[in-house]
Amino acid sequence: MSQRAVPAPSEDEVRNLLRAVIDPELGHNIVDLGMVDSVTLADGVITIGVKLTIRGCPLRAQIQKDIRSRLEVHPWVTKVTIDWGEMTPEERSNVMSKARWNARENAADTAVPMNARVLAIASGKGGVGKSSVTVNLAAALAASGKTVGVLDADIWGFSVPRMLGMPDRLEAQKIEGSEKPLIIPNERKVGSGLLKVVSTGMLVESEGTALMWRGLMLAKAVEQFLNDVHWGELDYLVIDMPPGTGDVQMGLARMLPRTDLLIVTTPAVSAQKVAIRAADMARRSFLRVSGVIENMSSFTCDHGESYPLFGVGGGQALAEEIGVELLGQVPIEPTVAAGGDAGEPVVLSGTGIAASVFADIAARIIADTPEFEDMAGCSARDESIASVGVTVRRSQSPQA
Ligand SMILES: Nc1ncnc2c1ncn2[C@@H]1O[C@H](COP(=O)(O)OP(=O)(O)OP(=O)(O)O)[C@@H](O)[C@H]1O
Ligand SMILES: [Mg+2]
The missing domain is CATH 3.30.300.130 (Fe-S cluster assembly (FSCA))
Structure with missing residues (x-):
């Protein structure tokens, strides 16, 4: 156009x-x-x-x-x-x-805290590894000491509970100061950091949650995950998007317009087509694309020979087309899929290249995220800010 x-x-x-x-x-x-x-x-x-x-x-x-x-x-x-x-x-x-x-x-504390950085993992097509990227990125951020929310926005096709090994049911609780019961995210400690996870895969017709979820609509479900979850403090919120675009993304754009999209692609798809779809997606929702991650980049056999099974260059072409950086290229490694099935993201247990690429991407994201409290403030504001008592992003997580 x-x-x-x-x-x-x-x-x-x-x-x-x-x-x-x-x-x-x-x-x-x-x-x-x-x-x-x-x-x-x-x-x-x-x-x-x-x-x-x-x-x-x-x-x-x-x-x-x-x-x-x-x-x-x-x-x-x-x-x-x-x-x-x-x-x-x-x-x-x-x-x-x-x-x-x-x-x-x-x-x-009924919603996503203002100073949490929100990253939505999206793609132009399904099956490219959004959920794998979501759980590995979240785990790597947590392993760096961050408190990381994970919102599984793939309402009907959820895979986050399995991939993080967190099958427990969510409970709702009355929190001081809130009018209605709030969903308490399931937690998993990772190093000195913490994951706080919600997914429809963790819901069941139990007393606490049945009423809240009856007659659930897609966009409504994500809205509830954003508004009716007791997120508490978060450094990051990583959102696993459903395949395709549509309602969920428009809902996010409306409710959390500061969301950054990270686009996952394989080199398989004609770069041009994906680029157009992804750029369109960003335009329609006015969300910012902040990076591209290429997944399933190549496969290296036991003899050390690399095979670009799905072609080459798709990630780079897409990043150039949208004008953002290619944050990393994750190779095809059986440990990625096995880690997903076992509930132990490869970035936490693996020694292969995929694990180190996921860790590098997380480090780049951390480096690119301003620590609000480290920023020099406007000195004349300082006194008033102290009395305002605005919460700033913590540089250290409080967990033991
Ligand atoms: N780098 C990789 N190496 C090997 N297997 C991978 C890799 N990335 C993803 N997979 C596997 O490919 C399959 C699809 O990945 P995943 O579920 O993460 O994609 P998705 O984009 O979330 O799919 P959907 O659109 O259905 O939600 C899974 O079985 C996953 O374990
Ligand atoms: Mg998925």
């Missing part, structure tokens, strides 16, 4: 996209904090007026990067420019009281 054929987004649509940009210090999105002063659209160029609490705010580079990457996914957009402004003392105090209010509202 040519640029011209795509209609310009409305100002409201642009503001909606910008709701995915979180001010890391204030823990809320820049639109609802009142930092987006103006939106101007002309000839493929979007100009955003952003008011900072202080002109020289050191978080400016991060905010700029986030604004760009959120808006550039729109096919109409050729350029994003930002006009920086500064708040008046009155506006600054308004923003602080909003942040304070938000901190209070979020205190109930």
Whole structure:
């Protein structure tokens, strides 16, 4: 589709996209904090007026990067420019009281915490290894000391409970401060980190959960997993997407617009076709694609000979087409499938290349995720922030 054929987004649509940009210090999105002063659209160029609490705010580079990457996914957009402004003392105090209010509202812990990085593992077609990537990535992040939520959004075709060896039924509990019982994720310790997992495969017609899940609809199920689960603190939420696109992804885009998509592909599929499907998928939902993972890249036999069973170059071609990085190439290894069947992700037990590639991808993701509390804040905000009490991402997990 040519640029011209795509209609310009409305100002409201642009503001909606910008709701995915979180001010890391204030823990809320820049639109609802009142930092987006103006939106101007002309000839493929979007100009955003952003008011900072202080002109020289050191978080400016991060905010700029986030604004760009959120808006550039729109096919109409050729350029994003930002006009920086500064708040008046009155506006600054308004923003602080909003942040304070938000901190209070979020205190109930009924949803995905604002500072958790959300990664949805998606693909243009089924059977390429989304679930295998999900569980290995989650396990590798946890092995690095992170607290990692795993949401199995493949509602009818769930495989996460088996792949993580976590078949136990989910329980719902009344949590202090919540009006209704919340689902308690099943937990598994990994090194100094923790996995917190929910899946429809962990549900049963038990007293606690039956009512909650009766007449469940697809999009509704994911919504419940996002809203009615007592996630508690999370560094990451990794979401195993169902094959194809559609409802679940649109639901995610609406409820968690800051979701980053990681696209899994095999070199098998004609790179061009997958690229178009994946790029389309991102465009339709306005989610950001933050990387490509090639799975089933090649098979190396016992004699050391490598066979690219499904061809070569699909991952790289897709990454180039979308303009993101190829985060890793996972070879075909029987231990990946065996680990999935045994409930022990290969990244935790394996010594092969697949295990080390999964670990490398996790390390790249961690390196690419800002530790909010390590960011230099705007000094003039510090006092007010301390009283706001905004939760920041922890650099260490609290588990024993
Ligand atoms: N790198 C690999 N080496 C060997 N086997 C693999 C590898 N990746 C995935 N598999 C196996 O391929 C099959 C499909 O993988 P998986 O279930 O992860 O794909 P999926 O994209 O989640 O599928 P679906 O679209 O059905 O949800 C599984 O049996 C899995 O164990
Ligand atoms: Mg799957």
